[in-house]
Amino acid sequence: MKSQKSFPRDFLGCLSWSVWTINAALILVAIAAYLIFRAQLSLFQPIPTLIPTPAILPSPPGQLAAPRAEEQAAGTPMASLADELPPATPTDPSYLEGPFVIGSSAGGRPLQMWRFGNGPTKRLIVAGIHGGNEINTIQLADQLIEYLSAHPEIVPADITLYLLRSLNPDGEARGTGPIGRTNDNGVDLNRNWPYRWKANWNRYGCFVAVPVSGGSHPASEPETVALLNFIESRSIDALISYHSAALGIFPGGVPEYPPSVRLAEAIAAVTTYPYPPIDTGCDYTGNLTDWAASRGIAAVDIELRNHTDTDFEQNLIVLKVFLNWKR
Numbered sequence: 001m002k003s004q005k006s007f008p009r010d011f012l013g014c015l016s017w018s019v020w021t022i023n024a025a026l027i028l029v030a031i032a033a034y035l036i037f038r039a040q041l042s043l044f045q046p047i048p049t050l051i052p053t054p055a056i057l058p059s060p061p062g063q064l065a066a067p068r069a070e071e072q073a074a075g076t077p078m079a080s081l082a083d084e085l086p087p088a089t090p091t092d093p094s095y096l097e098g099p100f101v102i103g104s105s106a107g108g109r110p111l112q113m114w115r116f117g118n119g120p121t122k123r124l125i126v127a128g129i130h131g132g133n134e135i136n137t138i139q140l141a142d143q144l145i146e147y148l149s150a151h152p153e154i155v156p157a158d159i160t161l162y163l164l165r166s167l168n169p170d171g172e173a174r175g176t177g178p179i180g181r182t183n184d185n186g187v188d189l190n191r192n193w194p195y196r197w198k199a200n201w202n203r204y205g206c207f208v209a210v211p212v213s214g215g216s217h218p219a220s221e222p223e224t225v226a227l228l229n230f231i232e233s234r235s236i237d238a239l240i241s242y243h244s245a246a247l248g249i250f251p252g253g254v255p256e257y258p259p260s261v262r263l264a265e266a267i268a269a270v271t272t273y274p275y276p277p278i279d280t281g282c283d284y285t286g287n288l289t290d291w292a293a294s295r296g297i298a299a300v301d302i303e304l305r306n307h308t309d310t311d312f313e314q315n316l317i318v319l320k321v322f323l324n325w326k327r
C-alpha cells in the first residue's frame with residue numbers, strides 16, 4: 001500500500017518544477033497559435049448567404065442565344081451593354097424563371113421564354129417574329145432580359161411578364177437581312193395565325209424582297225402552335241410584338257379593337273415612333289396581333305426605327321408603360 005501511494009509523488013519528484021512550467025507554457029502557446037490560425041482561416045471563407053444560387057441567376061449574355069453554332073456566330077453587341085448595366089443581383093426564383101423552352105422551330109431550334117414577376121395579370125413581349133431580317137428586335141429582347149433580371153422592382157406585384165426572345169430562331173440563324181425573314185419552311189410567321197389567314201395575298205405595299213409563304217394552312221407552323229398554346233394556356237391579357245423597321249405602332253384588331261388602340265396610344269405618348277402608323281397599303285393577313293385581338297388580348301406591333309438600333313432607352317420607357325398599363 002505504501003509503495004502504491006508514494007509512487008506518483010516519487011514520479012513527480014523525478015521532474016524538476018521548472019521543466020513542468022516550461023512544458024505548460026509551450027502547450028498554452030500551441031493552443032493559442034491554433035486558435036489564431038483558425039480565426040484567420042475563417043476570414044477567407046465565403047459567407048454562405050452571400051453566394052447566389054446558380055438556379056436563380058439570370059443567364060449570362062453569351063447564353064441567351066439558342067445553342068447553335070451559327071447563331072452564336074451571328075453574335076449581339078451585349079458585351080458593351082453588360083458593362084453599362086448594373087450587375088444582376090440574386091433574385092427570388094418566384095420573380096425570375098428562364099430561359100425555358102415552349103416549343104421548337106421548324107428547324108428544331110428551341111423557342112426560349114423568360115418570366116419576370118408572378119402577379120395574376122399576365123403580359124407578353126414577343127421579339128424576332130421576322131428572324132434575322134429584324135435582328136435588332138432580338139437584340140432588344142436580350143437587353144430587356146438583362147435589365148429585368150437586375151431590376152425586379154420595376155415589375156408591379158400584380159403583373160407577370162413573359163418575354164419570348166426569338167419566335168423565329170431559324171431565320172435568326174440563317175442570317176440578317178431579308179434572307180432571315182422566314183422559318184425553315186419558308187413561312188412568314190406573321191402571316192400564319194388563324195385569323196384572316198390567306199394562303200396568298202396581294203403583295204401591293206407589302207414585303208417582297210424574298211418569296212415568303214403564309215403556310216399550308218392556318219397555324220401550320222410549329223412556332224405558331226407553340227406560342228398560340230402558350231398564350232391561351234396563360235390567359236395573356238396584353239402583348240407587344242416587336243418588328244423593324246420604321247412604320248410605327250400598329251394596334252391589333254380587325255375590326256378595330258379598343259383595348260389595342262388604348263395600349264397603342266399609351267405607348268405612342270412616350271415614344272417617337274409614328275402613330276397612327278405609316279400606311280403602305282399592305283394587307284397584313286394572318287398576323288399575330290390581329291389574332292390576339294380576336295381572342296380579347298390588347299395587342300400592338302411596335303416597329304423599331306431602323307434595322308440596326310435597339311432604341312433601348314426608348315423601349316425601356318415602353319416597358320414601364322406596358323407593365324403599369326390598365327386596361
Ligand SMILES: [Zn+2]
Pocket residue numbers: 129130134242243244
Ligand atoms: Zn416584322
